[in-house]
Amino acid sequence: MMKVTKILSVAATMLAVAPIAAQAEDTIKIGFVGAFTGALAPYDQPTLQGVQLAVDQINKAGGIDGKFKIELITRDMRSETAQSAVMTQEVIDQQVNVLLSPCDVDPSVAAGQIAQAAQIPTIAPCASTPTLPGIVGDYMFANYTADNLQATALAYFAQKQGYKNALILLSRDTPYTEKLPLYFAKAFENKGGKIAGTVEFKMGQQDFSAEVTKIKGISPAPDVIMTAAYEPDFPAFIKQLRSAGIKTPVLGSDGIDSPTTLGLGEVAEGVVFSNAGYPSEGSSLAKFNADFKAFFKQDPSAVYTATGYDVIKVIEAAIKADGDKLDGPSIRDAIDNLENVQVATGTITYKGMNRVPLRVVALNRIVNGQKTHVEDIVPNGADVPPAE
Amino acid sequence: MAVSAYVVPQAAKSAIVLGAIVAIPCLLIFALAQGPIITTTTNFLVMLTAVAALGIFSGNSGILSFGQCSFMALGAQISATLTIAPALKKSAFPLLADAIIQSHFSLPIALLITLIVVGLIALAIGLAICRLNGSSATIATLGLLIIVESLIVAAQGFTRGNQAVYGIPKMTTLPVALGLAVATLVIARIYRDSRAGLLLRATRENHAAAQSIGINVPSQRLVAWVLSAMLSGLAGAMMAHMLTVFSPKQFYFDLTFSIIVMQVVGGLASVTGSLAGTVLITVVVEILRRSENGLDLGFVQIPQIFGVTEIGLCLIIIATLYTRREGLLGFAEIDRFLPFLRPRRSDLPRDTTAVADISRKPTGILRIDAISKAYGGLLAVDKVSLELPVGQILGLIGPNGSGKTTLLGCIAGTHQPTGGRITIDDIDVTGLPAHRIAHLGIGRTFQNIRLFTHLTALENVQAALTQRWPQMGYEALTVAALHLLADLKIADLAQRDAGTLSYGQQRRLEIARALALEPRFLLLDEPAAGMNESETEDLLGILAWLVQGRGLGLLIVDHDMQLIMRLCNQIAVLNKGELIALGSAADVQQSQAVREAYLGRRHAERIVA
Numbered sequence: 001m002m003k004v005t006k007i008l009s010v011a012a013t014m015l016a017v018a019p020i021a022a023q024a025e026d027t028i029k030i031g032f033v034g035a036f037t038g039a040l041a042p043y044d045q046p047t048l049q050g051v052q053l054a055v056d057q058i059n060k061a062g063g064i065d066g067k068f069k070i071e072l073i074t075r076d077m078r079s080e081t082a083q084s085a086v087m088t089q090e091v092i093d094q095q096v097n098v099l100l101s102p103c104d105v106d107p108s109v110a111a112g113q114i115a116q117a118a119q120i121p122t123i124a125p126c127a128s129t130p131t132l133p134g135i136v137g138d139y140m141f142a143n144y145t146a147d148n149l150q151a152t153a154l155a156y157f158a159q160k161q162g163y164k165n166a167l168i169l170l171s172r173d174t175p176y177t178e179k180l181p182l183y184f185a186k187a188f189e190n191k192g193g194k195i196a197g198t199v200e201f202k203m204g205q206q207d208f209s210a211e212v213t214k215i216k217g218i219s220p221a222p223d224v225i226m227t228a229a230y231e232p233d234f235p236a237f238i239k240q241l242r243s244a245g246i247k248t249p250v251l252g253s254d255g256i257d258s259p260t261t262l263g264l265g266e267v268a269e270g271v272v273f274s275n276a277g278y279p280s281e282g283s284s285l286a287k288f289n290a291d292f293k294a295f296f297k298q299d300p301s302a303v304y305t306a307t308g309y310d311v312i313k314v315i316e317a318a319i320k321a322d323g324d325k326l327d328g329p330s331i332r333d334a335i336d337n338l339e340n341v342q343v344a345t346g347t348i349t350y351k352g353m354n355r356v357p358l359r360v361v362a363l364n365r366i367v368n369g370q371k372t373h374v375e376d377i378v379p380n381g382a383d384v385p386p387a388e
Numbered sequence: 389m390a391v392s393a394y395v396v397p398q399a400a401k402s403a404i405v406l407g408a409i410v411a412i413p414c415l416l417i418f419a420l421a422q423g424p425i426i427t428t429t430t431n432f433l434v435m436l437t438a439v440a441a442l443g444i445f446s447g448n449s450g451i452l453s454f455g456q457c458s459f460m461a462l463g464a465q466i467s468a469t470l471t472i473a474p475a476l477k478k479s480a481f482p483l484l485a486d487a488i489i490q491s492h493f494s495l496p497i498a499l500l501i502t503l504i505v506v507g508l509i510a511l512a513i514g515l516a517i518c519r520l521n522g523s524s525a526t527i528a529t530l531g532l533l534i535i536v537e538s539l540i541v542a543a544q545g546f547t548r549g550n551q552a553v554y555g556i557p558k559m560t561t562l563p564v565a566l567g568l569a570v571a572t573l574v575i576a577r578i579y580r581d582s583r584a585g586l587l588l589r590a591t592r593e594n595h596a597a598a599q600s601i602g603i604n605v606p607s608q609r610l611v612a613w614v615l616s617a618m619l620s621g622l623a624g625a626m627m628a629h630m631l632t633v634f635s636p637k638q639f640y641f642d643l644t645f646s647i648i649v650m651q652v653v654g655g656l657a658s659v660t661g662s663l664a665g666t667v668l669i670t671v672v673v674e675i676l677r678r679s680e681n682g683l684d685l686g687f688v689q690i691p692q693i694f695g696v697t698e699i700g701l702c703l704i705i706i707a708t709l710y711t712r713r714e715g716l717l718g719f720a721e722i723d724r725f726l727p728f729l730r731p732r733r734s735d736l737p738r739d740t741t742a743v744a745d746i747s748r749k750p751t752g753i754l755r756i757d758a759i760s761k762a763y764g765g766l767l768a769v770d771k772v773s774l775e776l777p778v779g780q781i782l783g784l785i786g787p788n789g790s791g792k793t794t795l796l797g798c799i800a801g802t803h804q805p806t807g808g809r810i811t812i813d814d815i816d817v818t819g820l821p822a823h824r825i826a827h828l829g830i831g832r833t834f835q836n837i838r839l840f841t842h843l844t845a846l847e848n849v850q851a852a853l854t855q856r857w858p859q860m861g862y863e864a865l866t867v868a869a870l871h872l873l874a875d876l877k878i879a880d881l882a883q884r885d886a887g888t889l890s891y892g893q894q895r896r897l898e899i900a901r902a903l904a905l906e907p908r909f910l911l912l913d914e915p916a917a918g919m920n921e922s923e924t925e926d927l928l929g930i931l932a933w934l935v936q937g938r939g940l941g942l943l944i945v946d947h948d949m950q951l952i953m954r955l956c957n958q959i960a961v962l963n964k965g966e967l968i969a970l971g972s973a974a975d976v977q978q979s980q981a982v983r984e985a986y987l988g989r990r991h992a993e994r995i996v997a
Contacts, residue, residue: 089424109633
C-alpha cells in the first residue's frame, strides 16, 4: 500500500512539473548586449525601448506564432569592446537563441565573433557600417539603414532634382562621416552625376571659414553639397555657409535628424536629409509612435526605438518562416531568406543582400523649422555601392 | 666603464611572491571554471600588464603619463599587421609594402618584433619628453596620446584609419595572458630595485638632490620610458589578440583613464599597488555590475539601477584620494607585509671593513676666478674670486640676498655663471651641469635638507655610491653604504625611510650621501640652520672629522657666526654680490666694510668711535 502511494505521489509530482517544463521549452531567449552607460548609451537605450515594446506586444498576443514567449536577457557592456565580449559570453551561457549586439562596429564584432563560433544568429540593431556582417561571418546580420543604402537614396534624389555637380564634405574622423559621402559620390557618379570637389573637415573644429572659402572657389560651382556631418559640426558649417551667401542646396544624413537641426532657423531651411522612416499619417511608423507613447508615456526619443522594434519583428518573421525551429542554423537561414517583412519603419528584405538589409530610406525636408516628408525610397540593390 | 646590472635578492623574492599571487588563482580559474569568467580573467590580466607597464615609468619617475595608451595602440597595430592573414591584409592595408603584406608571423615572433619597434619609437619620443619635468612632462604625454591617435587615423592605407581592424587571430588565451602579465610584473618589480630603478626613484624624490649626486635625470627617465613603452605595447598587442578587433578610439582617453585609476588607487609608486589597484577595481566592477540588474536580499529588494558601476568607481577614487592620497599601498611593496620577505638585520653584511680605500687623503685646490652671475640687469654675484685647498674650511657669510647661495649654485652647477672660471686643479668645470660636477669631486648638501624621502637611508647612500662605482654589485654597494652610515653613526637606521628620521639624523644622512661620491670638496648650505645647541655641537664634530679624518675641503655658508668663527680657517664676506672681505675670523671681525654691510654705515661708525 505504501508503495502505491509513493508511486502515485511521484506521478503526481511529474504531472505537476510537466507543463512547466513544456512551457520552458516554448520560450525563445533573446540576448541584448548593449550600452546602458557610456558613449553608446544614447543609441542602445532607445533601441532597447523599441525591443521591449515589441517583446511586450508579442508576448501579450500569446508569443511568436502563438507559441513562443520571448524572454529578454539584457546586459550592460558600458560602451567597452572588451566588456562586450564578456557580456556576450554571459548571455550565450544562458542559452540565448538570438543575440542583439551594441550600436557600434567594434563591440558588435567582438560580440558577433563569439556568437558566430556558437552558431547563434546575431543582429546589430543600429550599427550602420555595411561591412560589419562580412567581417564577422554568416551568423551576423545588420538591421539599421546601412550607410551605403542611405547614400544611394540621397543620390537618387540628387539626380531627380537635376543636380549635375555635387560637392562632398567629409571628415576622416569616423567611418560614418567619411564613408557615407564617399558612397554618395559613387552612387551619384553611377547615375551620371559629377563630383565637383571633396572638402575635408575635422570633427569639432567650430570654424568652417576655410572650408566655405574653398567651396566658393570651386568651378563649376556645385549644384548641391552633400555631407554626413552632424552636431556640433553641421550647425556650425551650415551657419557659416549661408552667412557667406552660398545658397547651394545641402543634403544630409540621419546624423542631423535631431531637434537641434530643426531649431537652426533660416539657415537650415530647405535642407534635405535621409533617415530610417517618416511617420506620415496612417503609416506603420505613426502607429508605432502611438503605441510607444501609450506604453512608455513619452514620445520616442529617436528613430532607434523604431529600428529596435524592427529587429524583434524580423526575428518573429524568421521563426514563423522556418516552421518554429529555434536552433541557430535554422533561424540564420530563415533570416537570410526574409523578403518584405512588415516592420515599424516599413519593409525589410534580407534575401540576396548578404545580411545587410534592403529597407526604406525616408527623405525629409526642413520647412519652417519642421520636418516634412519628401518621399520614401527603397533603392535598387544593384545601385548600392559595395561596402568597403 | 662596466655598469653592474644587479638584481636585488629581496626584489627577486618579492617578484616571485607577486607572480604566485597572480598565477595561482588564475590557474585555478583556468582549470576549474568556464564561461565568461575566463574572459573576465583574461581581460584582467591584460589590464594588469598595462597598469604595471605604466607604473614602471610613472611610479618610479613620479611623472604621470597619459601617453602609455598610445604605445598600446602602436603595439596593437603592429602586432595585428604582422599576424593578420595576407589575403585580408591586402584589402585592409593596401598601401603596405608587399613584403609586409605577404608576411605572416606566429605570436611569439610578432610580439618580439612589436616590442622592438615600439621600443625604438619610444626611444625617439623619449629623448624629448624625458627632458621635461613635472606637469609639463605630463602635458607632453597627453599630446603624445592625441598625436599618435591622429596619425594612426590619418595613415589610412597603412592602417585602417578610423575603422575597425578585424580578423586578428585570437591568441591571447588565459595561459598566454597569465604568462605575459606575470613576466611584466616580475620585470617591473626587479626594475624598481635595480640600479636604474633606484636612481630613477631618487630623481622622483628630489630632482636637485639627485643631480647633486651625479644622476643624469633625463637618461634615467629614458630607460624607464622605453621599458614602460615596450610593455605597454605588449599589453596593447595582447588586447588586440584577445578582442580580435580594435579601432584607434579604443586606445584613447577611456582606457587611459581606467589604467591610471587602477594605478592611482593601488598606489602610484608601487608594483604591488599596480596589482592591488587592478584587482580591486576589477572585483568591485564585477560585483557592482551584477547588482545593477537588481538584487533580492530577502528582506529588501534593490531595483535595477544602471550606472551603479560608474558611480561606485568614482566613489572609490574619491575615497582613496581623500583618505590615502598616495593610493592603497603608497610607496610600499608587498615585502613590508610579509615578514619572511623583509630583510633581517642578520641579512645585512656584517663585514663593513671591505670598502674602497679611504685612508688615502685627497689633494687639490678649488679655484673660483672672477665668477659673476647676472639676472638681467641685476648682478647677484660680481667677480668673486676664492680659493679652497683640501683640508681647509672656508666660511662664506653675508647679509640676506648677498649672493651666497647663488655663488654656491654656480660652483655646484645648478646655476650657470655669466662670467669667470671655476677650476679644480687644472680641470675647468665652469658651467658644467650639476650631475657632471658631482662626478668631478664636488659634493653638496642643501639649505633645506633634501633627501630621497621615501627611500630607505641605505638606498639614499646606495644611489650615490652606485654613481661613483657603477661596476659595483649589490652586495658590495650595501657593504660600502653601511660603512658610510656607520661613519656618521646612523648604521642602525639603515632600513628606515629617510623621511622618518629626526632632523639631526637627516643631516647626517645627507652628508653620508654626499660622501659616497668621494668628493674632494663639500659645499654645505646652512648646515646648522634649525638645529638646537646639542645638534649644532654634534654637527661641529662631524665637520671637523670631515676635514681632519677625510681630508676634505669644506665651503660652508651659514648665519651662525659662532659656528663659522670657530670652524673656519678663512672667512669670505659677500655683500650685494661683491666680495668685501677675506681672511681669518679676526681679520673679518675688524673689517670696516663688513660692519657697514651688516649694520649700516652710521651704526658701524658709532661702534668704531
